[in-house]
Amino acid sequence: MLALWIIVAGVLTAGTLVFGRPVNSNVSIPGTDAQRAHDLMRDGFGPGYDPGGTMQVVLYSKDGPLLDAKRKRAVEKAMAEVRKVPHVVQVDTPYRVGGLSSNMMIGVMTVRLSGNDSSKLAETTKQVSAAAEPVRQAGIEAVPADNGTPADKEIKTGSSEIIGVACALLVLLLAFGTLVAAMVPIFTAVISLAVGLGVIGLLGHIVDVPKQASVMASMIGLGVGIDYALFLLSRHRKLLADGVPVHESVRRTAAGAGGAVLFAGGTVVIALSALMLAGFPMLRTLGWITGISVVCAVLTSLTLVPALLGVLGHRVNALRLPLVGPRRDRAHSAANGWAGLGTWVAGRPWRVLATAVIVLGALAAPALAIKLGTVDDGYADRGQSSRRAYELMQAGFGPGSNGPLIVVGELGTKAPAGDPPPPVVKDLKNRLTYVPGVAYVAPAKINASGTAVLFQVVPEYAPSDPRTAGVVRAVRGLHVPDVGLHVGGEVAGMTDAGDRIAERTPAVIGVVVLLSALLLLLAFRAPVVAIKAALMNLISLGAAFGALAIVFSYGLGSRLVGMDPPVSMDGSYLATLFFTVPIDSYVPLMLFAVLFGLSMDYEVFLLTSVRQAYLRSRNNRLAVAEGLGATGRVITSAALIMVVVFVAFIAYPDPLVKVFGVGLAVAIAVDATIIRGLLVPATMVLLGRLNWWCPAWLDRILPNLSITDHAEDHDEEPVTPGPDRRLVTTGQS
Structure with missing residues (x-):
């Protein structure tokens, strides 16, 4: 198995080097006014108006x-x-x-x-x-x-992946105390990432692969790849420490923690697949292609990690770091600390619940002022040629010259070519000139067949200015006799994309929440837990959007994340510490899908441990404390790894990558601390036996896929190591 994965990763990587990684950020949105304008642009207007650009x-x-x-x-x-x-x-x-x-x-x-x-x-x-x-x-x-859109700009993140892996390795060394154990998740994630990026790169020869696909696959694939391997490895090392033979420990790990990994990865894939309902082709493609990296992470965790553990045996604890301290003492102390937190929460659930809700509400409140728009080249890295060209155009021709509108009018009566233009064309130009917010209207261009006329309209505002979308709507609101108006261009296209996404957002959210709850219902056979978990994941999203609003919409941290301020009309940089940066309209929905899936990961691992503890003791309060104690250290380490990986991507100069890095890092940090450490245990204590209640009729029709039905509740019993030792599992207790 180890050789197979190495060969697959090598072949796919070599294939991308030989055949290349073709990308095409197709931002067309069928059925929109901007798409109609772009289609008409290709109809006989001469060179430069075909797809060549x-x-x-x-x-x-x-x-x-x-x-x-x-x-x-x-x-x-x-x-x-x-x-x-x-x-x-x-x-x-x-x-x-x-x-x-x-x-x-x-x-x-x-x-x-x-x-x-x-x-x-x-x-x-x-x-x-x-x-x-x-x-x-x-x-x-x-x-x-x-004249490409921001989606067309190539994103390269090689240094960010290296920084993320290095930081993750440091966290793993501190968590495990041995170099060999720390390298297992790193090696697994690297193989998973190589396979995922190889598949995505070669898919570019068959389908349109957005340029953002590589960065999204790297961020998500690297994070979940390390985390999933970490959960399996932690479980395996605990069993080895309890005296379980190597192969039996691998079997139990794959049966228990492996099942949790499968369901956790399934929630991420479901959330990303729901983007197919967004009505935005690029976002839909970005969703399912990014899901490939998650599938690769799950497959390597379920096959490559057991293979590595079997090969290493007890050498998984080799090369212990002398300055970190004894592993068992640290693990025992950490478990007791988290169990103590669980006991403390169980003793005062109402106060903990109220405090957590107030804190999370304060973190989410700024999200009400989040500023959506179009991130133009004025926010690009100061050293890029696109930023310099933007500044020169703004200084010489005004801010609107960087995002002109393409107005195409379908003529009811055929217009003759040449000068002077027909009266209907003159009338249309005059009306366009007096639209509020229009700075300049270029001379008309009539196509060869005389059935359409094209104007380039320069707004008074920059492409990222929300007022430019108002100009688009004002132009579309013109009623000229015998002319059908259509508005295209970058700003018009992003305006239509924002409208389409806003229209479809409720459906996407509903599908993600329902399908994720259904998956949890299959995993735990407990409808109350499934519904509560799905709702809890929405809370971490509020904190993420609140952080985005503070950093970008209020501008209180835009310089801190490496954003360069915009330029004034004379070309000088604005001497300001705070400046606002718009967030692309499709980013919140993409963040929702990714964060919902990632948050469900920790929910699955925590609930698995609590459920197994409950099956042993039938004491809800004790089970919550024990479950938190068993998983707290692992979830915290996994979350810290994800946070450092996402923070590493903030260093990349592209604004889109920075937005995703900030949102993902904050959401994971809040989710693993306030939500999983306080809010979830408090609500589980208050719900009591309702947590695991399931109607008889529902229990009969649900397939037996529960990830807690294994005999892992007997793992605390001492086992005598030996090659002839056989274990008998008795099913659910």
Whole structure:
């Protein structure tokens, strides 16, 4: 089994190196107005309006105007070189109307492409930038800027994974006290991640794989891969310490903790799969593709970890760290500490419940002011060319130039080509000009068949400004006789995506909660526990969204997480410690799915231990204290690993990665401490025997899939090691 996983990981990794990892962030949303506008753009408007796309090269001459004869010759030479780049069919000079800023020092060279694969736009951008070298030799800054959405920007996280693994290894060394034991979860997670990323990379040849898929798979896959292996390893080492033979210990671990891992991973996959109902194709694809990394983590935990434990035997405790201390004493002390907490909570459940609710309410309250919008290139890392191009465009042409609206009008009467434009086109342009929030309307372009007209409309506001979405809705509200208006462009597309997601969010939340509760019902055969667990997981989401609001919507921590402040109109950076950053409209729903699944992991492990303790003693209060004592240290270690992994990703410059890192880290920290340590035990004590009540009719129809029906309640009995020792299991006590 060990050899098989190593071979699979090696083959898939080699396959991605040989065949590549094609990605395509398809942000089309069928049935929306923006999609209709984009479809019409392809209909006879000439080069640059097909799927190949359009890109721009922003020119900046700090020493004088671009109209200088020497600089103009350099620009014309660069244009000639750019025309030689493959797929370039037209290069619009910056000396056209609207191509130069008012001070004549900033210009825009528009490059129109045809037949270019949109997934290779970054490669084409590099070629165009290299061809513009003549202007740089003349002292002119040339910065390429493509017209892709933020979803098209490539995300690379190699350093974040390394930092996360290093921090996780440190936590594991402190938790286990031996190097060999600490390396088992790390090795398993690395193999799982290699297999998952390999599958996702090769899937890019068959389906559209968003560029965010790799970072999401890395964050979630690395976290759950280490955690699942940690739970299994902790159970196995405890059994070994109690004198159980190696192979019998592996069998019991796989039967008990392995079943919990299977159900826990199932909840994560269910939550991610529910994103298929969001109505946003990219989000739907991102959900099920990210789920692949979770499936790989579960499979490696259930097969590779037992194989490693069988190979290592008692050597799993080898290479003990001298400064950490005896493992059994530390584990016993930690278990007694968590059991003491459980006893303390059981003695005053109402006070603990009230305190936890107040604290969680305070953490979640800021979420009411969370600011959704579009994260444009103005929030990119200051060293990226996209950020520099954004700043130059804003300084020369206003903030709206970075997110122009594409207004396409379907004409009821065929319009003749040439000048002057027909009256209906003039009327439409006049109406667009006087829409509140519109700064500039470019000259009309009529398609070859005369059935549609296209305008580029520049708003007064930046793409990330919520007022820009208002301009989109105002333009769509125009009623021009004999013209059907459609608005496209990045801002319009994200506006439609936000509306579609808001419409589908209740359905997604309902499906996730119901299916997760059903899975817990199958696992524990206790409807009250299943419903309560599903509702408890929603509470940690409030804390996560509250943290996001504090950091990004209030701006109280935007600089602390490495965000660069925006620029003022004169190009200088705003000297402020706090500044707000919008959160993409699809991020909260994605976070909900991921966090709900991850929170259910700890619920499953805690409930499994409490249930087994209850089957032994039939004392609810004692079972809660014992269950918390048995799992508290492991859950805390697992949560700490997840937190450090997610915090490591905050260091990455991409705003989307930072948002996910902050939200996931805060939610897991709150979930493993306040919720699992205080709120869940308090509610279980108050519910008493109702926790495990199940109607007779429901018990008859439920399949026998319970993960607590194994004979693990007898694990405390001493077992004499030996190759001939046979254990007889008696089923549920």
